[in-house]
Amino acid sequence: MELNQIIVSIKEKQPNIKSVFFVGCGASKAELYPAKYFLEANSRTLRVSLYTANEFNFATPISVDDTSIVITCSLGGTTPESVEATTKAKELGAHVIAVTHVEGSALTKDADYKVYHGFEANYAAKMEKMTKVLGLATEILHQYEGYENYDKMIDGFGKIYGLIEKATSTVLPEAKAFADGYKDAEVIYVMSSGATHEVAYSFSICLLMEMQWINSGTFHDGEFFHGPFEVVDKDVPFLLLMNDGRTRPMDARALEFLQRFDAKTTVVDAKDFGLGSVIASEVVDYFNPMLISGVLRVYAEQLSYVRNHPLTKRRYMWKLEY
Template identity: 65%
Template sequence: MNVKEIVSAIKTDKPEIASVYFVGCGASQADLYPGKYFLDANAKKLRASLHTANEFYYSTPAGVGPDSIVVACSLSGGTPETVAAAQKATELGAEVISVTIDENSPLAAAGKYQIIHGFAKDYAAKMEKMTNVLALSCEILNTYEGYAHYEDMQDGFSKIYDLINDSVKTLMPRAQAFGKAYKDMPMLYVMSSGATAMVAYSFSMFLMMEMQWVASSSFNCGEFFHGPFEMVEKDVPYLLLMNDGPTRPMDARAMTFLQRFDTKLTVVDAKDFGLSSVIRSSVVEYFNPILLCGVLRMYAEQLSLERNHPLTMRRYMWKLEY
């Protein structure tokens, strides 16, 4: 079933929905954030929240019940914590939607509905999880409350994958330069804002700490001047993800400060890839994380090559009981 069919079926069974809970672990949790951000920005009645799966299981929000939708996400569909969270949500009467690449996985079986997405084909395919969840949020909002820019969102969904794949065709020199310049860095700060805030978190936590064993921290550009800017010094490595849309002034303010003190700064800017020339201004902010996360994969790949440290290398994951 596609997202429209899923939400239509839920609406038939549940004419009223009060809340949408997004549940996952690691990068999958981060990929849920744009959908949650979209509902926060546009829903007048629907409540939305984002939870790491184990916390959702052990400290389940009191509002989870028959008037809830729970979106549970795991790339493989086998993450035990997410499967347990989905099963608990089902027990509480929520409408559970599983998001995974494997229709035969435990997570798929734990959900009443399934969104099965791709991943391996190309850089755009790696964004299918995030994009499908954003599309689901848009469909939920339009079905239960109405949404004035629904058609603009649908137009964006029809174009964003081509934009990612077109962008990476010209990106190699910049990605290689990042890899060469940052290969010996002891740590990396990653920053963004708005719908892209959790892309910065994901790049820091998983592509850097998990996959490269590089110490890293991330923060929202809106928080930069409320503490983290005290760490700014010459040649300290920063990666800034700049949005095209209403939170861009926050990113620009942070960039100006980082340049002022000669940090080792790389900026990945959605405007450089022509996002607003493809996506309508009414909805452009919601597509920033899809585009920026899509192209960032190349930066991580080139860094891993320069460091001779494959993205698949692990010290503990998949090797120990924990």
Template identity: 55%
Template sequence: MVKYTTQNDLKEIVTDILKKQSNLKSVFFVGCGASLSELYGAAYFLRQNALKLHVEWIQANEFNYSHPKLADKTAVVIVASLSGETKESVHAIKNAKSLGCHTIALTHVPESNLTKDADYTVVHSFFEDYASKAAKQKDALGLAVELLQQVEGFDLYKEMKQGIDVVDDITNFAADSVKKEAIEFGTKYKDESTIYTLASGANYGVGYSTANFIFMEMQWISSPILDSGEYFHGPFELTVKDAPYLLFMSDGKTRHLDARALEFFQKYNAKYTVIDAKDFWLDSKMDSDVVDYFDPLVLTGVMRVYAEELSKARKHPLSKRRYMWKLENY
């Protein structure tokens, strides 16, 4: 039976890295596709809170062909791949290792090729329940929390640890509670060829994943991903009557950006659906000062239910592909 990595294991990994390299300067979150999107929240957390650590969120093949000069012995490179076999990500961790970086493989498969050049392997769940769909995000966030605490110190460390402890239960509860809304969503959007996806703050990663992988990859629906704040700087020109939108609303600091977009949808009679983190009462289970960083995990579980119902309504299974797994080298 596979042993999944615990938060205490993540703490020990960071402690061990700092024993080898006390002058840690940079953290790189590296991946492709959905795995890249699932690293966004952790990178966002560090960018918001780190005073010294340099943080980058970078596509694996971009790292391979144009890696930053800060990728050296003072850097930690976290590379994610669900299967552990994504070629670009396997190459990225090998390249990071050759540059002297401290390498962490984040995967569901402990003996995969991704782990061969990794100094450390973090193994996450995926198939057990709706919370497990966000397990990669949770482990990436857990690493980010430990890196910040041990390198700089963080005054909300206990609050983040408590959030990590309870977020799975919140996610599963949230996913179980939205079946009716998800069925309505599937019926409402089943014939759309385009759905505009909006999100802000830490939730941008969920929006990115939903647009690129649930809509475009799994359902063949065109879906531009828009930052809720940036929406008003060009893209809102396409907001006409019945234009289809999906909006992820934050329960934290950037909620105003999402609310402003929602008001515009309403004013111009767009066809919109809102998935609002506030509906799932995260701040009743964790400190409101850290709720921003846990919204994406909960929304990921909820969106999976919506995706399942959309696929049923469209009679297009989530596993159906036109090119992936069928063409050599793709």
């Protein structure tokens, strides 16, 4: 079923949706953030929340009922906490949408609607999950409240995958330089702002800590000057993700400070890949995460090669009871 038809179907059953919950774990949770950010920024009436799945399970919001849409997400569709959250949301009467790569997976069992996305084909395919969830959020807003920039969002969805592929095809020299420069770092700090905030978070906790066993810290760069900037010193490693859009001044302020004290700084900037020349300025904020995430995947791969540490290597995950 197409994304717009899913929301049409929900609206036919419940014309008075009051809340939207996004639920997932790890990278899947982070990939829900741009949609949550979009709805918070543009909805006048909807209550919007993003939950890590077991928080949703153990401390379930009282407002989850038949006036709620719950969107759960898991790449393989088997994350136990997210599967349980899907079931719980369904039991409470919510309209449940499961987003996964694997048809027929456990995540879909109790869902009312299923959204499947690609992953293996190319870098753009790896961004389908994030993009399709943002598409759901766009449809929710437009169908329930009306959205004046709806056509610009639809146009953006039609262009973002091509831009990701173009960007990732040109970024290899920069990715190799990052890998060579950071391969021996004891810690790497990652920050961003706006819709890209949890891209920084997921790169930190998943790509660096989980997949490379590198200590990492992450924070919103609006918070940088309220604590974290005290660790800045010459050659301290930072990765700054810069947005094209309304929150760019925060990114720029952080960059100026890092450069001022000669921190070891790598910048991944959406403007360098022409995001604003492809996506309308009214909605460009919401497409930064997909583009930057695609580029960062190349960075992570190059880091894994130079460290001889495959991204699939684990010590604990899937190997122990925990």
